[in-house]
Amino acid sequence: MTAAINYEMLFDPHVARLYYGAEPEPIGRYYDDERGLFMNARFGPSPFIQDVIQFAPDALAFTSAGAPTPVSRLGHHRQAIGDDDWIHFCLRLGSDGHEDISDYKTVEQPSRVCMITRYPAGTMIERTSTTDENWRVACLWLKPAALLRLLEISPSRVPQELSWLAVSKSDEATHLAVPLSIRMQLAVNDVLSCQFRGGVRRAFIYSKYLELVATIYQAAVDQVARPxxxxxxxxxxxxxxxxxxxxxxxxxxxxxxxxxxxxxxxxxxxxxxxxxxxxxxxxxxxxxxxxxxxxxxxxxxxxxxxxxxxxxxxxxxxxxxxxxxxxxxxxxxxxxxxxxx
CATH class of the missing domain: 1.10.10.60 (Homeodomain-like)
Structure with missing residues (x-):
């Protein structure tokens, strides 16, 4: 698979199989429908866990861990943003990388930092990550309306410095780095260690990502409000x-x-x-x-x-x-x- 990937496609088991190079767990083992995909694979001596979940058509999340990064496409791939703007919360607990964003610039993504990035519709991203370190990454993808809905806030309550998170359409990419707090790290670890199955698993994972988006947003608010x-x-x-x-x-x-x-x-x-x-x-x-x-x-x-x-x-x-x-x-x-x- 050399073409740019649209992450929404990964809920198709066939596409996921080609992308990751391994077989996802069958529906019913971890999630009860196609809105959740779980992979527990081993590439030689390297274990790999990937949890992909869609909470709504405009909200999805990926959590993965490997030691070291065993899937080559995680280390280097191209992503295509579709017809709508997306906001990406990327939490790197292990390994670092960077993104080359079309019509914008190269954005560094250091380990132990949370990066918030807004991608306009039609953006192309060349994403590169180190593959010789332990891989532990969580990504939350939201359309602006989903972010406001999850946080239960109106656009008027968003600080002016963060208004780019709330507008429905943007002409250019924007990014902001916030500290990766221990609270954020614990929430990601809770997702990766979750042993629940079915609807209970979905409810638990959803609660952890809700905790993450609230914690990250508050960290961003505190950062821009700092004198x-x-x-x-x-x-x-x-x-x-x-x-x-x-x-x-x-x-x-x-x-x-x-x-x-x-x-x-x-x-x-x-x-x-x-x-x-x-x-x-x-x-x-x-x-x-x-x-x-x-x-x-x-x-x-x-x-x-x-x-x-x-x-x-x-x-x-x-x-x-x-x-x-x-x-x-x-x-x-x-x-x-x-x-x-």
């Missing part, structure tokens, strides 16, 4: 260094280097790191690292055959009691309550 003097002026080079810091701190569970050490490691001054990190991620470096460890713990607790003690030690806690207190403060439940859930 100008409080926003750190970051060059592209500085932004890349701060994104590198996020990668460094999330690669280690046992300890986090000092802020001064992290700043020296990537070549940025400490003050710019502190203020810039908060501007991009909406939290401090230390809080981001703490929440990342607890998020990983939450994922591990859902796995069979691993104890709370093992989880605590694997994410860098030397004492189970300290881990239990931190986990309970974060999620409101004891770690043992999440075992196998």
């Amino acid at each position: 100008e003097q409080l926003v750190t002026k970051l060059s592209e080079r500085d932004t890349a260094k701060i994104l590198e810091v996020a990668s460094i701190i999330t690669s280690k569970f046992d300890h986090m280097e000092s802020l001064a050490g992290l700043a020296r490691q990537v070549g940025i001054n400490r003050t710019k790191l502190v203020l810039g990190f908060r501007a991009i991620y909406g939290t401090s470096v230390e809080a981001y690292w703490r929440d990342w460890r607890l998020q990983k713990a939450s994922e591990l607790l859902r796995s069979d055959g691993i104890s709370v003690n093992e989880v605590a030690f694997s994410v860098g806690y030397s004492e189970v009691s300290s881990f239990t207190r931190a986990f309970t403060r974060k999620f409101g439940v004891l770690p043992k309550s999440c075992k196998g859930c």
